[in-house]
Amino acid sequence: METMTPTKKHLNQENMTDIKVLKEKLRGSNLMKGFAATFLGSGASKVLLVLTTFLCSNLLSKGEFGEFSFVRNTLNVILCICALNFSSLCTKFTTEAKFSIESLHRLFLLFLFSFFICAIIGFFLVVAPESFLLNIFSTAFVVKFFRISGLLLPFFMLEPLFEGIMRGLKKFKLIGLLQTASSVFYLLVVFIGIKQGGLTGAMYGVILYYLLYALISFFVINRLCSVRKICYRLNGFYKQGGALLTMILPIFFMSFIEAPTLWIAQVILSKSESMGAIGSMTAMMQVRNLAMLIPGYFTNTYLAFAGELNAQQKYSEYYSQFSRIERSYFIIGIILFLFLSLLSQPILFLYGKEYVLDWPVMIISNIGIPIVMLASLYRVDLILKDHQAYLFVVSLVWNVAWIVIMFVMIKLSMAPLYSFFISQNIAAFIFVVLLYRGYNKDKVIKLI
Incomplete structure (x- = not known):
């Protein structure tokens, strides 16, 4: 058996020390902690959403499931245009707002712009002629669904923007908890909706999910940073109009x-x-x-x-x-x-x-x-x-x-x-x- 020389022993001890230091750095890294919290919470949320998809495909007919998927995807596209793509910008403005009042004003301007776009699209969905919407959405019920969604669209846009703010505040565990809880709620309301009213019930379950998620997000944000106190700091926000362009x-x-x-x-x-x-x-x-x-x-x-x-x-x-x-x-x-x-x-x-x-x-x-x-x-x-x-x-x-x-x-x-x-x-x-x-x-x- 080979005897370990002092040099080899010293090198092994150094390697072990380096590994321990690396482990301690990873454990103490706020970035890795934030990533772990995001991965666990958002990962669980994604699993629940996949389970909901399997549930829908088994409880609904193939045609009904296709219609349900089309409606959900179309609503996601609308929200992507109105709010989802602004989530990263919300995170940026929130992190900068800790050091700059101008960034807080830009964040408020972003909310106003998103609300304005949601209001325009929502208004169009509500007042557009029935025949025109039927050419796009095929069935009268889907048209009715999007008219209701149009009325609530300004509320639906709150959740992705608030999530961007929470990410800027580094509340990763809270984001994961909210996403997981909302996915459980989504699974329940869609399941109950299908059992009670088939495809119609599932559609109303989607509306209820988006609405409740937005309201809970607003409540959480108000607890993290008082909306009333922030409003007092918004004087002169219009001076950041250049950020809009x-x-x-x-x-x-x-x-x-x-x-x-x-x-x-x-x-x-x-x-x-x-x-x-x-x-x-x-x-x-x-x-x-x-x-x-x-x-x-x-x-x-x-x-x-x-x-x-x-x-x-x-x-x-x-x-x-x-x-x-x-x-x-x-x-x-x-x-x-x-x-x-x-x-x-x-x-x-x-x-x-x-x-x-x-x-x-x-x-x-x-x-x-x-x-x-x-x-x-x-x-x-x-x-x-x-x-x-x-x-x-x-x-x-x-x-x-x-x-x-x-x-x-x-x-x-x-x-x-x-x-x-x-x-x-x-x-x-x-x-x-x-x-x-x-x-x-x-x-x-x-x-x-």
């Missing part, structure tokens, strides 16, 4: 670009091949999005901490931390790509035997994982640095590039499903390069 409107316009692009790409795919191709595409996108769920939670958590460093102008620490996360994202993205690609056939088999033949396309789809992960990280930096206008232009470029490249590939007789993901990856790579250009340009200036 440079920060808020670009994000708003971006929603109108990004939301329809995937839908247009799906239409091209279905017209060029079949609805079966849509099924394969959906399965692959679902697997890819699920793989990026944990990095996505980390990005949401990181936004609050990075925003604070940026507001305090601690650029050396900011970019040092950003570079470490950048490298980690790339490595994790490559690992996820390799892992999911090696298991592409058994994963696709879970969806059905007919999906397995498309395993080479899934490998192409997985190439996008590290690209999209890096894009989400650079996007955070551009939002924090107030480059929303640049972000809007870059978003326009990559979305147009995707559709154009896909269309050209199909015209050149490439298989539509291959064209979908190859063009998406090429366009996403262009997106990342342009985002990195903006990030690196700022980095050079700030570190001079």
Whole structure:
């Protein structure tokens, strides 16, 4: 047996010490604590939402479930335009409001703008002619559902904005608790709704879920920071009107670009091949999005901490931390790509035997994982640095590039499903390069 020399023993002790120090740093890291709280709470919430989907698909007929999904997705698109895409901006303004009254005024301006857009869309849904809405929503009941939703839309927008504020206040455990509790409530009201009134009951359950979630969020925010006291500090908020043009409107316009692009790409795919191709595409996108769920939670958590460093102008620490996360994202993205690609056939088999033949396309789809992960990280930096206008232009470029490249590939007789993901990856790579250009340009200036 080999005897351990003093040198080897000393090196082993040093390694053990380094590992202990690293463990202590991770345990004491507020960023990692915030990520853990977000992952546990939001992860549990996602599991409950998936269970609700399975429940609906089993209790409703296939046609009813399709109609229910269409209504829910359409409402999500409306909320995305009105409020969901503003959540990151809420987090940014909240972290900065600790050090700047101007950021508090910008946050209030963002709420006013979101409320204004919700009111306009809601008013349209309420007063639009029945025949016009029937052409969009197909059935009289769905039209009735959206008329009711139109009246309540200004209340529905509160939850995503308040969640952005709570993230800025670093209340990650509270966010996770609220998301989990709301998902339990959603599961219950939809289940009871289906049992009592079938599809109609499920639809009313959705309305009740959104309304109650918004009211609870308002109550929680009022407990965290008195709304009445904040109102006294809003004098002169209109002086921040410039932020509407440079920060808020670009994000708003971006929603109108990004939301329809995937839908247009799906239409091209279905017209060029079949609805079966849509099924394969959906399965692959679902697997890819699920793989990026944990990095996505980390990005949401990181936004609050990075925003604070940026507001305090601690650029050396900011970019040092950003570079470490950048490298980690790339490595994790490559690992996820390799892992999911090696298991592409058994994963696709879970969806059905007919999906397995498309395993080479899934490998192409997985190439996008590290690209999209890096894009989400650079996007955070551009939002924090107030480059929303640049972000809007870059978003326009990559979305147009995707559709154009896909269309050209199909015209050149490439298989539509291959064209979908190859063009998406090429366009996403262009997106990342342009985002990195903006990030690196700022980095050079700030570190001079």
